[in-house]
Amino acid sequence: VVLILIAGGGGCGIKIDPIPCSAKEIGQLGPVSYSDDIRVLMENNCKVCHSSNRVGLERYGAPEASNFDTYEQTRAQGAQVVARTIAETMPPLGPSLSRQKRCLLQAWGEQEHPP
Numbered sequence: 001v002v003l004i005l006i007a008g009g010g011g012c013g014i015k016i017d018p019i020p021c022s023a024k025e026i027g028q029l030g031p032v033s034y035s036d037d038i039r040v041l042m043e044n045n046c047k048v049c050h051s052s053n054r055v056g057l058e059r060y061g062a063p064e065a066s067n068f069d070t071y072e073q074t075r076a077q078g079a080q081v082v083a084r085t086i087a088e089t090m091p092p093l094g095p096s097l098s099r100q101k102r103c104l105l106q107a108w109g110e111q112e113h114p115p
Contacts, residue, residue: 082109
């Protein structure tokens, strides 16, 4: 018996190398800021695990010191946040962020994480 697996990004848990957002996609977003764009994205997608209000199993494996409750906390981990979401290794459970959200995070990083 020969088993052939084709990884196309479905729900099989296998991820192929993602393609970062293009300069054109980033340019179409214009200025991106934490207060206008990233804060809500983090609240709706990341703080389910990465919040100081969550402890133990409620964090679903997120390190205790990795919290995104404030701009300062998010900014301090900004490069890692951007890299992990573009690589689609975050979030590790459930669906990846949409391309639009990944592009927003990438733009925020490229614009040096404005408040």
